[in-house]
Amino acid sequence: MKYVVLGSSAAGVNGVRELRRLDADSEIVLISKDKEIYSRCILHQYLGGKRTMERLCFAEKDFETLYGITWFKERSCTHLKPEEKEVVLENGETVSYDKLLIATGSHTFVPPVKNLKEAKNVVGFRNIEDMEVLKDAAKHAKHIIVMGAGLVGLDCASGFLELGVKVTLVEMAGWLLSKQLDKRAAEAYQDAFAGRGVKQYYGVGIAEVTLDEENRITEAVLTDGTRLPCDFVVVTAGVRSNVEFLEGTGIELSRFGLVYDETGKTSDDNIYGAGDVSGSSPIWPVAVKEGIVAASNMAGVPRKMTDFFASKSTMNFLGIPSMSLGDVNLEGEDIEVEVKKTKDSYKKILHKNGKIVGAVLQGDLAYGGILQQLIARKIDVRRVKKPIFDIDYSDFFHMKENFEYYFEEE
């Protein structure tokens, strides 16, 4: 058996580990555009000088030898021949496989803003190469605009603050992290960023950018007509999956990305997928688990992905901890909202017919993990005779023979 894995981030690396765990002898080839394994979720710490390249690595230092793989670095895959069971690399090389794992991730989406595609001084916030561009921009640019105030946009703003650079945030939604936070929790961050000199514009987008004769941005015009001086734009307004190389191969794609079932299998029996390439749940833990599940099935050990709950995140911008689960801005007659505030914390839990549907914790996240389970498993909490903010595992306590805990299926 020869396994080929495309992509060396969360899904690919964990796929390789699982393949080797289950199959000690088979050949494993890893092909990646990246020349090193690094975590894209902590790039802002690299930009801010708080973390070296070495400490961006989330895998073992001797990954290649430890797992006994052949690793083709800095090669992107340009085409696939499912009938021949071959992948084609950009230099024309072909690599054959028996089972293929596609974990090629996604790339920065550049929104259709007038002149933005032509502009030279624009970059995303996704790859280590982007960080090198931004480190340079931090030295020269006077007016950096970050397009989008989601998790990545705020990572970017935080990284720049470490360098003493104050960016300007422009966000279409009414407040930052509008998918994750309610207005009140968002304001804690907005005030903190404002206090550090970060200008913020909400409820507006960038309508167009003005270019000079060398296609460099000199100004940004917002949708409300505001004109902002601008000599660099960082785009953090979403991603698109890396499936271009699959065009015309007959492998099923959706409008979001690669299509695969709960075992990770695509429309081709020998090809599996995992991670952001699906375009559906672009978060780290989903990529890791999908990588493990797909690899397990590739190695002949049946396993299914069961955890699709992806509306969850934690954050720690400017030293303010928050956790967001489910929908924190739901409204409606049957939605009950409970709020608990202390001097240092803000907690809000939304529930409906006894089931928690959303929660936001800020300032105090201790032991908050239980909430994710209650939401994802749709567990009725009415049998717990304690305040909703004090719910813990004690009322769900179950232990297996090997003393692991579990939740009883309802």
Added chain:
Amino acid sequence: MYRIKIDRSRCIGCLTCVTACVVSHETESTDARNRVVIDSETRPAPIFCRHCERPECVYTCMTGAMKKNPQTGYVEYDKEQCASCYMCIMSCPYGILKYDSIRNVEIMKCNMCVHRTEDGSANPMCVEKCPMQAITLEEVRES
């Protein structure tokens, strides 16, 4: 591998285990890495890290700071590598994790008190100090 067996019927909620945990880790933090909580029938429940076979905290860790040691089976935490993103706190299905209460930086994660032995084997102080033998160290098999 070894896990801490919990016998709820013997637990009287005295919190000696929690104090022991603080003492065992006193050079690192002032917090406990375990807890005892009370259910709706006011019965105590010791909530201790299980060092899960499929550890959600490891799957969710984007820096590699949380790792399952394939030899011992213990889930180990490297505070130097940690980015304090708190994803593990959210991911622990049993609500066991939190960050240290002073700096909000380090995750309070059970290490089975391997720092207390020369050879790195488990020697949890909570187990040693429990007056009721409600928690005991037992060898278990992982599948």
